Amino acid sequence: MPAGGFSAPAPNGVEFEAKITPIVVISCIMAATGGLMFGYDVGVSGGVTSMDDFLVKFFPVVYRKKHQADNSNYCKYDNQGLQLFTSSLYLAGLTSTFFASYTTRNFGRKPTMLIAGIFFIIGVILNTAAQDLAMLIVGRIFLGCGVGFANQAVPLFLSEIAPTRIRGALNILFQLMTTIGILFANLVNYGTAKIHPWGWRLSLGLAGIPALLLTVGSILVVDTPNSLIQRGHLQEGKAVLKKIRGTENVEPEYNELLEASRIAKEVKHPFRNLLKRRNRPQLVIAIFLQIFQQFTGINAIMFYAPVLFNTLGFKNDASLYSAVITGAVNVISTVVSIYTVDKLGRRVLLLEAGIQMFLSQVVIAILLGIKLKDHTDGLPHGIGILVVVMVCVFVSAFAWSWGPLGWLIPSETFPLETRSAGQSVTVCVNLLFTFVIAQAFLSMLCHFKYGIFLFFSGWVLIMSVFVFFLVPETKNIPIEEMTEKVWKRHWYWKRFMDDDDEGLELHDEKKVGKTNGYDDSKL
Ligand code: BGC
Numbered sequence: 389m390p391a392g393g394f395s396a397p398a399p400n401g402v403e404f405e406a407k408i409t410p411i412v413v414i415s416c417i418m419a420a421t422g423g424l425m426f427g428y429d430v431g432v433s434g435g436v437t438s439m440d441d442f443l444v445k446f447f448p449v450v451y452r453k454k455h456q457a458d459n460s461n462y463c464k465y466d467n468q469g470l471q472l473f474t475s476s477l478y479l480a481g482l483t484s485t486f487f488a489s490y491t492t493r494n495f496g497r498k499p500t501m502l503i504a505g506i507f508f509i510i511g512v513i514l515n516t517a518a519q520d521l522a523m524l525i526v527g528r529i530f531l532g533c534g535v536g537f538a539n540q541a542v543p544l545f546l547s548e549i550a551p552t553r554i555r556g557a558l559n560i561l562f563q564l565m566t567t568i569g570i571l572f573a574n575l576v577n578y579g580t581a582k583i584h585p586w587g588w589r590l591s592l593g594l595a596g597i598p599a600l601l602l603t604v605g606s607i608l609v610v611d612t613p614n615s616l617i618q619r620g621h622l623q624e625g626k627a628v629l630k631k632i633r634g635t636e637n638v639e640p641e642y643n644e645l646l647e648a649s650r651i652a653k654e655v656k657h658p659f660r661n662l663l664k665r666r667n668r669p670q671l672v673i674a675i676f677l678q679i680f681q682q683f684t685g686i687n688a689i690m691f692y693a694p695v696l697f698n699t700l701g702f703k704n705d706a707s708l709y710s711a712v713i714t715g716a717v718n719v720i721s722t723v724v725s726i727y728t729v730d731k732l733g734r735r736v737l738l739l740e741a742g743i744q745m746f747l748s749q750v751v752i753a754i755l756l757g758i759k760l761k762d763h764t765d766g767l768p769h770g771i772g773i774l775v776v777v778m779v780c781v782f783v784s785a786f787a788w789s790w791g792p793l794g795w796l797i798p799s800e801t802f803p804l805e806t807r808s809a810g811q812s813v814t815v816c817v818n819l820l821f822t823f824v825i826a827q828a829f830l831s832m833l834c835h836f837k838y839g840i841f842l843f844f845s846g847w848v849l850i851m852s853v854f855v856f857f858l859v860p861e862t863k864n865i866p867i868e869e870m871t872e873k874v875w876k877r878h879w880y881w882k883r884f885m886d887d888d889d890e891g892l893e894l895h896d897e898k899k900v901g902k903t904n905g906y907d908d909s910k911l
Contacts, residue, residue: 404641406551407634411610415549415632416558418605422501422542423562425508425598426535427569430690431715432591433474435577435708437465438694441585446473446521454698461760465695466834468827469521474691475826476525480532481539482819488540489812496619497545498611504537505603509596516593531595538602539815543799544808548612549632559799560726563792567722569598570690571715577694578708613642618649651805658809666871667806669881673859674798674814680851681794682821684745685844686786688829689714689779699833700756700775701766710776717780721787733863734793735855741789742852748782749845756838790851794818797859800867801874 436442443451450467491500507530514527543562550558576594580587610632616625625645629638655661662671688696693714697707728737752775759771767775795814802810833840860874860881876885 404552404644405633405635405637406641408551408554409632409634412549412551412632415609416546416561418601418609419501419542419545419549420561420565421598421601421605422504422538423565424569424572425504425595425602426539427566427571428573428595428598429477429531429535429569430566430687431570431573431711432577432595433477434690434692434694435574435581435711436588436591437470437473437692438698438704438707439577439581439588440704442588444585446518446524460834461699461701461766462837463834464699465692465830467830471827471830473521473524473528475823477528477532477535478819478823478826480529481535482816482823484533484536485540485812485816485819488537489808491537492541492544492615493808494619496611496615497541497548498606498609498615500537500541501545501602501606501609504534504541505599505606507531507534507537508599509603512593512596512599515595516589518589518592527592534599536815536819539819540812543795544811545609545612547799548614551633556730556796556800557726559796560722560729560792563795564719564722564726567715567719567787567791571712571719574693574708574712574715578705578712581704581708614645614648617642617645618652622646652808655805658806659813662806662809662813666884666886667803668884669875669878670798670801670803670806670810671813673801674810675817676851676854677790677794677797677859678814678817679821680847680854681790681818682825683844683847683851684786684790685749685825685841685847686783686791687822687825688833688840688844689783690718691826692829693779695830696833697776699766700760700772702772710779713776714779714783717783718787718791721784722792724784725788725792728788729792729796730863733861734797735859735861737789738793738855738859739852741785742848742855744785745782746845746848746852748778748785749841749848752778752782753838753841753845756841760838797862800862801870803867803870 440451440454443454447467447470450465450470453467454464488500488504491503511527511530511532511534514523514530518524518527543559546558546562547555573591573595576591580590583590610628613625613629613632616622616628626638626642629642629645630636633641661667693711694704694707697710698704702710725737755767755771755775755778759767766772798810798814799807829840832843836843858880860878862870862874865873871885875881
């Protein structure tokens with residue numbers, strides 16, 4: 389019995405005949421604009437939040453606090469409403485993931501991406517034209533729904549349409565586009581901050597470019613053969629497969645897709661299936677990778693870099709270009725990851741980055757602790773530069789490890805029967821903790837002061853220990869062989885791999901419920 393407990397539709401690790409056709413390249417570029425949109429949303433809010441015109445209009449209290457000389461440096465931006473402007477997007481995103489999972493399965497990847505594009509366009513219009521806080525937040529909620537739909541459908545679309553040999557690279561392409569989106573937003577903010585009083589509208593409005601690209605793209609691309617076949621459009625699925633693979637010889641892959649779809653149909657309760665004992669390692673790892681990814685503190689930087697640099701006493705302009713620098717480091721280091729992930733492996737990158745992130749955060753905490761007095765003009769110039777350098781050291785480590793791998797590892801470890809449900813849970817947990825950081829960071833900065841960086845470094849220590857003991861190496865292992873080559877050989881996770889329940893849960897839910905020691909029917 390092969391990995392995962394199913395009869396293997398094709399020999400393990402087999403490569404089907406597939407050219408990298410123009411239609412594949414164009415489809416992937418189109419779809420990846422979903423990543424661009426996500427990144428733009430991540431990067432745009434911090435810069436906008438630091439603009440005085442924006443604060444005067446929506447957050448006059450924060451504006452006054454920012455310019456009061458006697459106010460604590462660390463507390464300038466501590467305002468729940470202001471944080472809600474950033475965080476509401478992620479709350480909407482995580483809620484909509486469940487609907488997106490439904491439309492992805494039942495209507496296909498293409499319409500789900502189209503829905504995302506439409507949400508994005510409505511959100512952009514509301515934000516750009518915002519007259520009051522309510523309109524602003526409702527706009528962010530629409531954008532969040534777009535993120536929920538896009539982040540569910542786009543990674544699946546990319547991995548299904550790509551020939552196997554470039555699947556990993558394409559998965560990271562989504563992350564790369566995200567980082568490019570963040571950098572693009574940082575650059576736009578740097579420019580628009582000089583346009584008074586409506587520069588912030590331009591910042592929010594330019595999100596319309598990736599939103600339009602995604603919408604038009606999703607109309608032009610073909611749906612994936614996997615999705616067409618799963619929804620019963622067999623002939624169309626085969627025709628698309630021939631077209632995207634650039635060959636008439638698609639029979640072996642077509643048969644595998646048919647078999648995969650048959651298996652997927654037999655899984656009546658994908659989410660319940662996810663809770664089965666032998667899926668426990670993947671589930672635990674996927675969930676913890678998301679929590680840890682957010683508790684590296686990365687989004688404190690991505691969302692609030694300009695605000696943070698402002699807090700340190702940088703002028704507005706310096707804050708915004710410092711954010712551009714960290715954004716650029718983020719993009720470049722993600723490229724490093726694309727080249728090293730299959731050579732050095734996942735564990736080496738995660739563990740090396742753990743050390744680098746830990747040290748840089750401790751140094752930042754020490755510098756701020758010693759040099760940033762509560763009621764002064766900020767950091768001395770040299771120390772300010774050193775802090776930016778340390779932030780770059782931190783961001784680069786994140787960008788070649790936890791950034792892409794937080795997404796890659798779950799996507800390559802879930803077996804077929806739980807893959808799409810696993811993706812929903814991954815996206816959902818990620819957005820939940822992204823929300824937590826977005827909503828809490830500025831208040832935590834106010835209360836913990838420089839200690840906030842020690843707080844994150846503590847988490848980095850915990851996650852590195854977790855990786856050391858519990859995250860197995862999955863480099864160069866075909867997805868179908870994960871159980872045999874990874875889980876069954878892992879010192880801890882092997883205990884979840886007892887063969888008793890293999891294959892049963894597809895056909896006999898009750899029996900497996902008993903094997904697992906709990907009553908599944910209650911789930
Ligand atoms: C994370 C985002 C983060 C981004 C930064 C992604 O992997 O999920 O929350 O903003 O990396 O590049």
